[in-house]
Amino acid sequence: MQLNDIVTAVVLSVLPLVVIVPIGALAYSAVGERVRGLVPGIVLMEGSFLLVAVGYLWFVGGVNVRLGLLSGPELVLALALVPAPFALSVATERVRSLLDAEGEKTLNLSRESVPAALIVALVLVGPAEELLYRGIVQPLLVDSLGAVAGIGVMATLFGAVHYPSYGADSPLDVDRGVVIGCLSTGLVGAGLGALFVVTGSLLAPIVTHSLYDAALFAKAAVENDETGEGPRSDVGRQ
Known part of the structure; x- marks a missing residue:
């Protein structure tokens, strides 16, 4: 077991939650309240993931990760897994109901924001999170703990750092609803890690992740259009 690699993986996993504070402050000083919108907020969070990943790659001189074109079967597998998180979301809501836990937070996505949201989902969310958690954190843990344990720890960290997406302002605000949401996100992370x-x-988990988040934005926009209320969305949580 390589303790240094495990510590590095843990630090890299939680570092985006620290990095986003000064980035958010700079963005707020530049554009004011507009930074509090859904899409700008996601850009800030995913930008923090990307900054940590790129910073680490620069520091160590890169990592050996294949990012070439997928073969036919690999692409089919990546596309086939896109609906899986939706099924998990249904199961998660059932668990929330059984445990009488608070439901998902409502996030507003205006029709005018849809194009920008789709671009962010496809270009930033999937690539940034996959580069950091599957491309960097997972290999560090797998090399130290083995494939099963390494993916398990990575998925736990991946789910845990998404607690702000479920309405908790700090770890002290975590309740049953937030824990269920983080566990759900962790399961998605495990699936992406296995992929x-x-x-x-x-590229395989990037494709699955990006298309899933884009589909969530589209679903949120349709719900908002049909109900006139803010849609319920997990975008940026996986």
Whole structure:
């Protein structure tokens, strides 16, 4: 067991929650209240993931991760897994109901924001999170703990750092609803990690993750249009 790699993986996993504070402050000083919108907020969070990942790669001189074109079967597998998180979301809501836990937070997505949201989902959310958690954190843990344990720890960290997406302002605000949401996100992270191991290509989980988040934005926009209320959305949580 390589303790240094495990510590590095943990630090890298939680560092975006620290990095986003000064980034958010700079953005607020530049554009004011506009930074509090859904899309700007996601850009700030995912930008923090990307900054940590790129900073680490610069520091260590890069990592050996295959990012070439997917073979036919690999692409089919990546596309076939896109609906899986939706099924998990249904199961998660059932668990919330059984445990009488608070439901998902309502997030507003205006029709005018949809194009920008889709671009962010496809270009930033999936690539940033996959590069950091599956491309960097997971190999560090797998090399130290083995594939199963490494993916398990990575998924736990991946789910835990998404607690702000479920309405908690700090770890002290975590309740049953937040824990359920983080566990759900962790399961998605485990699936993406397994996809990375099976295909050997980081592009596979990037495709699955990006298309899933884009579909969530589209779903949120449709719900908002039909009900006239803010849609319920997990975007940026996986």
